Amino acid sequence: MKLKITYPPVEKRKLQRKHFLRIIRWPVLFAIVVSPIVNLALGGKAWSLVVVLSIYMAWSLVISPDLVEYNRISQPIKTISFSCSLLALIDIFLSPGWALTVVPIVCFGGLVVSGILFFTDIERQKHNLLPMLLLIVLAIIASIVGLSIMRETTGWQFIAMGATAVTLLVACIITLRSDFIRELKRRFHIK
Amino acid sequence: MKHALKSKPTKSKRPAKSARKKHAPPSPFKVFTDGLPADKAEMLRDFFANFSAHCLIAKKDKKELQTDFERAILHYINAGVSLDDALALLDIRNLGGFYARTPVLWFPLDDAAKIYPLSMEHGYMSIFRLSVYLKQPVVPELLQMALNFTIKRFPSFTTTLKKGFFWHYLDTTKRRFSVEQERGIPCQAMKVALSGSQSFRVLYYNNRISVEFFHVLTDGVGGLMFLKALTAEYLRLMGIETGADDMPWNANAIPIAEEVENAFSKVPKSENASGFMDKLAVQMNGKLTDNKPCRVIHFKMNVSELKAAARAHHASITVYLLGLMFLAGRAATDHLHGEASIQVPVNMRQYYPSKTLRNFSMYCGIRLPIEETTDLQSIIVKIGEQLEKKASKESMSAMLMSTVRLVNIMMSIPLFLKQPVAKMVYGFLGDKIFTNTLSNLGVVEMTPAMAEHIESMDSLTGQPISNRASCSVVTINDTVTFTILKATLDPTFEETMYELFLADDISIEVEGSDFYEA
Numbered sequence: 001m002k003l004k005i006t007y008p009p010v011e012k013r014k015l016q017r018k019h020f021l022r023i024i025r026w027p028v029l030f031a032i033v034v035s036p037i038v039n040l041a042l043g044g045k046a047w048s049l050v051v052v053l054s055i056y057m058a059w060s061l062v063i064s065p066d067l068v069e070y071n072r073i074s075q076p077i078k079t080i081s082f083s084c085s086l087l088a089l090i091d092i093f094l095s096p097g098w099a100l101t102v103v104p105i106v107c108f109g110g111l112v113v114s115g116i117l118f119f120t121d122i123e124r125q126k127h128n129l130l131p132m133l134l135l136i137v138l139a140i141i142a143s144i145v146g147l148s149i150m151r152e153t154t155g156w157q158f159i160a161m162g163a164t165a166v167t168l169l170v171a172c173i174i175t176l177r178s179d180f181i182r183e184l185k186r187r188f189h190i191k
Numbered sequence: 192m193k194h195a196l197k198s199k200p201t202k203s204k205r206p207a208k209s210a211r212k213k214h215a216p217p218s219p220f221k222v223f224t225d226g227l228p229a230d231k232a233e234m235l236r237d238f239f240a241n242f243s244a245h246c247l248i249a250k251k252d253k254k255e256l257q258t259d260f261e262r263a264i265l266h267y268i269n270a271g272v273s274l275d276d277a278l279a280l281l282d283i284r285n286l287g288g289f290y291a292r293t294p295v296l297w298f299p300l301d302d303a304a305k306i307y308p309l310s311m312e313h314g315y316m317s318i319f320r321l322s323v324y325l326k327q328p329v330v331p332e333l334l335q336m337a338l339n340f341t342i343k344r345f346p347s348f349t350t351t352l353k354k355g356f357f358w359h360y361l362d363t364t365k366r367r368f369s370v371e372q373e374r375g376i377p378c379q380a381m382k383v384a385l386s387g388s389q390s391f392r393v394l395y396y397n398n399r400i401s402v403e404f405f406h407v408l409t410d411g412v413g414g415l416m417f418l419k420a421l422t423a424e425y426l427r428l429m430g431i432e433t434g435a436d437d438m439p440w441n442a443n444a445i446p447i448a449e450e451v452e453n454a455f456s457k458v459p460k461s462e463n464a465s466g467f468m469d470k471l472a473v474q475m476n477g478k479l480t481d482n483k484p485c486r487v488i489h490f491k492m493n494v495s496e497l498k499a500a501a502r503a504h505h506a507s508i509t510v511y512l513l514g515l516m517f518l519a520g521r522a523a524t525d526h527l528h529g530e531a532s533i534q535v536p537v538n539m540r541q542y543y544p545s546k547t548l549r550n551f552s553m554y555c556g557i558r559l560p561i562e563e564t565t566d567l568q569s570i571i572v573k574i575g576e577q578l579e580k581k582a583s584k585e586s587m588s589a590m591l592m593s594t595v596r597l598v599n600i601m602m603s604i605p606l607f608l609k610q611p612v613a614k615m616v617y618g619f620l621g622d623k624i625f626t627n628t629l630s631n632l633g634v635v636e637m638t639p640a641m642a643e644h645i646e647s648m649d650s651l652t653g654q655p656i657s658n659r660a661s662c663s664v665v666t667i668n669d670t671v672t673f674t675i676l677k678a679t680l681d682p683t684f685e686e687t688m689y690e691l692f693l694a695d696d697i698s699i700e701v702e703g704s705d706f707y708e709a
Contacts, residue, residue: 001685001686001689001701002701003488003701003702003703004700004701004702004703005702005703005704005705006396006397006399006489006702006703006704007373007377007396007487007703007704007705008373008374008396009705010374010375010376010707011374016314017313017314018312018313018314018315019314019481021313021314064313065384066384067308067311067312067313067383067384068308068352068353068354068359068383068384069353069354069384070384070385071384071385071386124386124387125386127351127353127362127386128386130354130355130356182295186297186353186355186360186362187355187356188355188356188357189299189355189357189358189360190357190358190602190603191299191358191453191456191602
């Protein structure tokens with residue numbers, strides 16, 4: 001069978017992500033399985049939970065990033081969400097007593113950063129609203145819960161986070177108007 | 192001299208970017224316009240003023256679109272076409288209002304498309320490809336302009352894949368969509384993650400125009416319509432009277448709602464629903480390659496010879512080809528027991544007439560025990576019977592109903608819960624219930640004026656996962672192209688197919704790619 005070549009020659013490509021993922025998957029899985037076993041065997045604090053979440057964070061943000069909606073709003077918010085979860089875990093399992101102050105401050109910082117990223121390129125970023133909206137809603141809920149837990153203290157960090165979230169939400173609604181409703185319809189359609 | 196070219200200029204000696212720009216030689220288009228008489232220069236200024244009025248997209252895209260016009264004008268001038276004629280062919284009215292309006296449309300994914308973004312991975316996406324071979328080499332400048340003019344006709348293609356809370360969806364994006372020279376392996380994954388990313392690509396190589404689509408956009412029927420529109424527009428820009436003005440694929444026709452609808456939702460509800468699950472099929476042997484496909488092979492045949500061979504076996508062309516594929520698949524496996532299964536996509540528009548350009552296809556699996564796959568005559572009747580039964584309206588409607596039901600069950604589950612489950616199920620099953628695929632796009636109808644400039648067409652079904660081969664067939668004019676997409680270096684399947692065709696007195700021209708994996 002004689003074949004006439006009608007396709008261009010393909011240069012030998014650099015290591016592709018899919019091949020890289022295939023190689024790195026096994027050491028990562030090994031680490032995820034082994035660290036809880038070692039932790040259980042040695043006893044002590046549940047540090048393996050922090051290790052597993054950190055590995056997942058690195059996997060999701062760096063090694064195998066999002067295939068849909070990888071943009072300047074979604075990625076910082078994903079990083080902030082992971083960081084807050086990680087800080088909360090460290091507080092609960094390793095060194096307690098500071099997360100209720102630190103996590104709202106980190107979240108506040110995240111809201112400010114995402115707000116800046118959103119409003120400095122609004123025409124394009126209005127189509128990437130969902131992650132920021134989810135962070136805003138979470139921040140508002142967390143503020144309400146936080147303030148009701150910390151009745152004895154001022155809970156200034158929750159006030160700052162909640163106020164920023166509400167301000168950002170109002171700013172989005174005022175700026176986007178009908179686009180805001182349209183965006184919600186798209187993002188929450190079920191059909 | 193070589194050494195001098197390789198040496199890098201030192202930083203201090205390198206002029207600033209603005210200075211470099213200032214001293215850069217004028218562009219060929221600037222040189223051309225500088226040499227024009229006053230009335231022609233005025234005409235060109237008016238042309239680009241009109242262009243500006245029709246183009247309100249982002250600055251970068253607008254600049255690129257303007258450059259496309261400039262390159263096309265220069266091409267015409269170099270080809271001896273007068274400026275008046277060139278501007279008439281590139282009439283700004285062909286842009287319509289597409290680039291002048293902000294994006295407002297969005298499209299929920301159709302029921303068949305919903306699985307594709309859930310199952311995609313780095314390096315793997317469901318991508319298929321359609322190509323047309325012209326009788327002349329492709330002019331990239333005019334192909335780019337053809338795309339610029341055609342894209343407005345297909346609003347559901349000018350979209351970016353987005354993530355909703357429950358489902359993915361397609362969000363309209365207004366930008367310049369680009370054509371590229373073919374350089375890589377066909378049907379490779381696209382980058383659809385960035386804001387404004389496109390979910391299809393237009394490629395050219397010698398006399399071939401190819402369009403690769405991510406399956407979320409469309410199926411073979413919609414893809415074919417796009418390729419026809421693009422080809423018609425390209426031929427018009429080449430100065431050929433295509434006669435496509437009254438055709439539905441005319442680039443200046445107004446898109447209608449029915450073309451972007453989810454046709455699954457229009458099918459009358461029925462009680463009968465059958466699942467997609469089946470037994471695992473026997474796979475052909477041979478190590479799966481890292482690069483998929485590792486080779487593309489086209490068998491180009493004369494339609495009369497193929498028809499005569501099929502008729503001699505009292506079968507339709509599809510049944511005849513399936514018979515040969517079962518025999519070639521039998522030769523390409525070491526398994527002695529089990530069932531081989533060939534997936535046959537079925538266009539649902541034949542049962543539920545629809546003008547939709549979105550996905551509206553289902554599939555059936557033709558299964559044969561490999562022990563019984565001994566000679567063509569003994570299997571061809573069984574294949575014919577199975578195809579008639581399994582691709583019937585009743586069977587296909589039952590499968591369609593189960594798709595609709597599955598979507599309805601899953602509709603209010605958040606995406607972050609659905610995605611890992613879908614990925615796991617798809618990753619486990621993949622294409623393992625089939626051995627091979629045969630996608631028959633049938634006879635492609637073009638206007639006689641267009642057909643005169645077209646040599647042949649082909650289609651590629653996309654990267655297989657576990658299957659070692661995947662086949663498709665398309666006919667235009669009097670040429671049938673049977674394509675095999677390979678995922679193993681073992682050549683048994685294609686060699687057996689070739690011998691079987693020759694044994695039935697079908698003369699074949701074999702074309703294709705080299706191995707993408709040594």
